[in-house]
Amino acid sequence: MAEQVKENTVTLTIDGVEVAVPQGTLVVDAAKIAGQDIPVFCYHPKMEPVGMCRMCLVDIGYPVKDRNTGEAVLNEDGTPKIQFGRTLVTGCTQVVSEGMVVVGYSEKVQQARKDVLEFFLTSHPLDCPICDKGGECPLQNLTLAYGPGESRFNYDEKKKNLKHVPLGDLIFLDRERCIHCARCTRFQEEIVDDPVIGFYNRGRSLEITTWSEPGFDSYWSGNTTDICPVGALTTADFRFGARPWEMLEVASICRECPVGCNLTLNTRREAKSGGKMVVKRVMPRQNEQVNELWICDKGRFGYHYASADDRLTTPLIRKEGEFIPASWDEALSLAAEKMQAAGSRLVSVAGGQLSNEDYFHIGQLTEHLGGKAVLYSNMMGGDLTTKVGMGPGSNLADLGAGDAILVVASDLEEEAPLYWLRVKQAAERGATLIVANPRATKTDRYAAHIIRYEYGQEAAAILALSLDRIGDSDLADESFKQAAKAFAEAENAVVFFGSEGTGMAQSDALSKACANLLIATGHTGRPNNGLVGVWDKGNVQGGWDMGLQPSATLFDDLKAAKAAYVVGADLAGDNPAYKQALAQAEFVVVQELHHTATMELADVVLPAQSFMEREGTLTSGERRVQRYYPAVPPAGESKADFAITAEIAAMAGKELESVSAGLVFLGIVGKFKDYADLDYQALAEVSEQWPIIGREDLYYGGTGYANHQGLGVLLGTAAGRGEPVLIDGFDLPDTGVDGLLAVPVTRLYDQGNNLRYAAVMFPRIASSYVSLNPADAAGLGESVVVELNGFQVEVALKLDENVPQGIVVVPRSFGLPISAPTPVVVKN
Amino acid sequence: MNALQHKYAKDIEKVLAKYPADRKQSAVMPLLYIAQRDGGYVTKQDLVEIGEILDMSTTEVASIVGFYTLYHDQPAGTYRIQVCTDLSCALRGADEFLENLCENVGIKVGETTEDGLVTIEAVMCLAGCDKAPMFQVQSPEGIEYHENQTVESTLALIESWKQEKED
Ligand code: SF4
Ligand code: SF4
Ligand code: FES
Ligand code: FES
Numbered sequence: 001m002a003e004q005v006k007e008n009t010v011t012l013t014i015d016g017v018e019v020a021v022p023q024g025t026l027v028v029d030a031a032k033i034a035g036q037d038i039p040v041f042c043y044h045p046k047m048e049p050v051g052m053c054r055m056c057l058v059d060i061g062y063p064v065k066d067r068n069t070g071e072a073v074l075n076e077d078g079t080p081k082i083q084f085g086r087t088l089v090t091g092c093t094q095v096v097s098e099g100m101v102v103v104g105y106s107e108k109v110q111q112a113r114k115d116v117l118e119f120f121l122t123s124h125p126l127d128c129p130i131c132d133k134g135g136e137c138p139l140q141n142l143t144l145a146y147g148p149g150e151s152r153f154n155y156d157e158k159k160k161n162l163k164h165v166p167l168g169d170l171i172f173l174d175r176e177r178c179i180h181c182a183r184c185t186r187f188q189e190e191i192v193d194d195p196v197i198g199f200y201n202r203g204r205s206l207e208i209t210t211w212s213e214p215g216f217d218s219y220w221s222g223n224t225t226d227i228c229p230v231g232a233l234t235t236a237d238f239r240f241g242a243r244p245w246e247m248l249e250v251a252s253i254c255r256e257c258p259v260g261c262n263l264t265l266n267t268r269r270e271a272k273s274g275g276k277m278v279v280k281r282v283m284p285r286q287n288e289q290v291n292e293l294w295i296c297d298k299g300r301f302g303y304h305y306a307s308a309d310d311r312l313t314t315p316l317i318r319k320e321g322e323f324i325p326a327s328w329d330e331a332l333s334l335a336a337e338k339m340q341a342a343g344s345r346l347v348s349v350a351g352g353q354l355s356n357e358d359y360f361h362i363g364q365l366t367e368h369l370g371g372k373a374v375l376y377s378n379m380m381g382g383d384l385t386t387k388v389g390m391g392p393g394s395n396l397a398d399l400g401a402g403d404a405i406l407v408v409a410s411d412l413e414e415e416a417p418l419y420w421l422r423v424k425q426a427a428e429r430g431a432t433l434i435v436a437n438p439r440a441t442k443t444d445r446y447a448a449h450i451i452r453y454e455y456g457q458e459a460a461a462i463l464a465l466s467l468d469r470i471g472d473s474d475l476a477d478e479s480f481k482q483a484a485k486a487f488a489e490a491e492n493a494v495v496f497f498g499s500e501g502t503g504m505a506q507s508d509a510l511s512k513a514c515a516n517l518l519i520a521t522g523h524t525g526r527p528n529n530g531l532v533g534v535w536d537k538g539n540v541q542g543g544w545d546m547g548l549q550p551s552a553t554l555f556d557d558l559k560a561a562k563a564a565y566v567v568g569a570d571l572a573g574d575n576p577a578y579k580q581a582l583a584q585a586e587f588v589v590v591q592e593l594h595h596t597a598t599m600e601l602a603d604v605v606l607p608a609q610s611f612m613e614r615e616g617t618l619t620s621g622e623r624r625v626q627r628y629y630p631a632v633p634p635a636g637e638s639k640a641d642f643a644i645t646a647e648i649a650a651m652a653g654k655e656l657e658s659v660s661a662g663l664v665f666l667g668i669v670g671k672f673k674d675y676a677d678l679d680y681q682a683l684a685e686v687s688e689q690w691p692i693i694g695r696e697d698l699y700y701g702g703t704g705y706a707n708h709q710g711l712g713v714l715l716g717t718a719a720g721r722g723e724p725v726l727i728d729g730f731d732l733p734d735t736g737v738d739g740l741l742a743v744p745v746t747r748l749y750d751q752g753n754n755l756r757y758a759a760v761m762f763p764r765i766a767s768s769y770v771s772l773n774p775a776d777a778a779g780l781g782e783s784v785v786v787e788l789n790g791f792q793v794e795v796a797l798k799l800d801e802n803v804p805q806g807i808v809v810v811p812r813s814f815g816l817p818i819s820a821p822t823p824v825v826v827k828n
Numbered sequence: 829m830n831a832l833q834h835k836y837a838k839d840i841e842k843v844l845a846k847y848p849a850d851r852k853q854s855a856v857m858p859l860l861y862i863a864q865r866d867g868g869y870v871t872k873q874d875l876v877e878i879g880e881i882l883d884m885s886t887t888e889v890a891s892i893v894g895f896y897t898l899y900h901d902q903p904a905g906t907y908r909i910q911v912c913t914d915l916s917c918a919l920r921g922a923d924e925f926l927e928n929l930c931e932n933v934g935i936k937v938g939e940t941t942e943d944g945l946v947t948i949e950a951v952m953c954l955a956g957c958d959k960a961p962m963f964q965v966q967s968p969e970g971i972e973y974h975e976n977q978t979v980e981s982t983l984a985l986i987e988s989w990k991q992e993k994e995d
Binding site: 194195196197198199200201202209210211212213 | 894
């Protein structure tokens, strides 16, 4: 006994297989570890057991002890004597104990499984041939294994129910198929704290309903369809789209936000698409260090842009105002000639969702030509995360009691849903969560301390959190002091900084203040400590790592440009000021997937491949480098961004790898110290994860995919290597304005160019709006004119008590000219 | 302040005072009871407003209404006669009682009389098994048991409600 306590493990036998598991493990989980599947329906390894479905019944025996001596009683053959209980037990609610014997393959247990299934089937339609889950459905499999060939129950009394109940616009419910396991409702409540679906009625009348407005409209809703054990929940996007067994799985990475969720793209050939290979659905791929088993709906449903009908398929050259299709040679040589001629007046602008390989090449080519390469982002600090970021060995899942997390200037669920989830979970495990933001957000619910600074004061607030400066701040009430103390004394501490209300100047000051705080409190250079940028686009960190940086003078750079090379960025669509600037540039080369407002201004258009059509790597906010793979053939003549850049480079006298992304990566490895130990093989390595998913019962963890194609690698940091880290001084930005101040914020369902191609997402993108505190809205109607940076735009007005007085909240990428806090006039 | 808070300010305050502020969700059942008291059922708007008061989603509030049989989401008669038809009562003639009662009142189980006074419902065991036929009456005055009933005694009861209403 003493030994077990020391090692905290318990040894038990499951159907003859001996297994040692940590204390506190549930019998069903122990069985998984032992490689024995106990069927479950309601149990999910990420949620508290509820014992609702009874599918996991097993026979459990315990070693008999002599009452007087406490010694184990032995059988004649010397084996320990085992006493079985009178009834079967649900393995999902039973915790293991030393010497326990679990039996699943006895006649008694098999009979119990048959009986439980028979009950399920009294009212289940068994319409597997037309069910989306058919082929990956545990009820179907278990029915095959245990189900009676014929029902003993009266068919006429079978419950008939509605089969196409829209719970919202995204998720449909088939009431007949639902087996009332509560996985979906528990997911929404326990895991993502958005309980907008629930049970109604009871007994045979029990049903899943939503009473919320606007229904089941959650950023997380798609996950419920993965974990629903039957075909009761389906997505509007995929339902009736394909049979699971027809589809192939290809590993990919989401680039909609800096989390870098691991994805599986399910592809299949399709007559509807002319026999082409197409992506039918996007599913989470397990990476317990990144997204666990989940993805947000933006990542799941937003992919359609990559296969949209209006994809650019040939190069285009503008002749007499019209775009004329051209050969690659023609287009490339024209682009190369103009870019070369521009010399130092070449400006290359790289969007935030390109791959590391693309950035590397854009940087190399621009440097070769003597131009300026700009990363299209409004955030600063991507160099600081390379110094004091979270290093190798980090995993947000390790943070808990004794640790601290600071989230500053971010509505985290909007900016990076999975970071929000992981931070929430850390707080629930006991980590001290400090949320510093000018207005209330959902993250506040889990915060131990909430700091409300004024827009523009983010850096000052963080500076004041350093204990030695706390006295200077007028924010320093008791809770603030406690927050500062908790952060300083935490065993491990992580800072997430976002872009709520910041422009480049504010972001620069904020990121430095955050890095300073981490250094001052000794939270650098160790796993699970450091700075995470909640970047405004998915691979902004990769851009920084490849040597690109945002430019505070981008407007002027573009105006003065002799040639602008815009790759994967819709400057003109995002902000009318950029549109004006680009119109003044002498020659514009645009490398894009589809028709954009920026492309309208181009002289040469080069069609690029989408992420589904090529391979490459991305670097997440935590600086995990991850690989994605080609899933479908390229649209028309499109080429990978890095390849196009390489071909321009070749014409301009610079050799760059133009075929293999893996070879480009070797160049990266050779040039950047942090990437020095990496190669494509290392990024593709996997190790066993918990929970184990994808075994026989198919859906212990849902229908998300097991990861065979790579968990990625966390990059080292300067602090981790013991290099001295110095943070430059910085000025606190001046924010004093008379009158209203407009501040940019991020919305998950933004406009941009991605979501509008997803039929199910499109209605969820709000049209252009600004939000005001009701106190500032006197006399204003529902539609207002906003005067901003010399532009007048008409938008809808939303009233929101969470917006501080004097502030106009302006969502980014909605066509309003804002990239930093700016004085504004709002009128009717 | 929403409509419920306006209408029942004192009652709601009293209920909320019983629970610590960070556990105010516990007040959901008494608040639903208040909301249902006058109209005999909980409206969708009530669900929304109770959710607002208690920081719960409308759906969470609704699932309580769905689970408990004494909360109703549909309007019915002022008096709900809830006849137990479970096994023990059935053995003492509850089924027959219910059928005859309905016939005499002129409505089917689950229906309401035209004057909006009476609804007849069949329910599960009310723990009055040895005194069947029996039912409970749910009305704005609360809940009341009536045991060892006959159709005549029940009709007389309904008659007394009618009188009351007319006076
Ligand atoms: S819809 Fe699916 S997940 Fe939800 S309770 Fe029914 S069977 Fe379970
Ligand atoms: S959380 Fe971010 S990375 Fe993950 S699926 Fe959503 S947008 Fe993509
Ligand atoms: S009762 Fe154990 S899995 Fe449902
Ligand atoms: S069976 Fe009717 S009261 Fe118990």
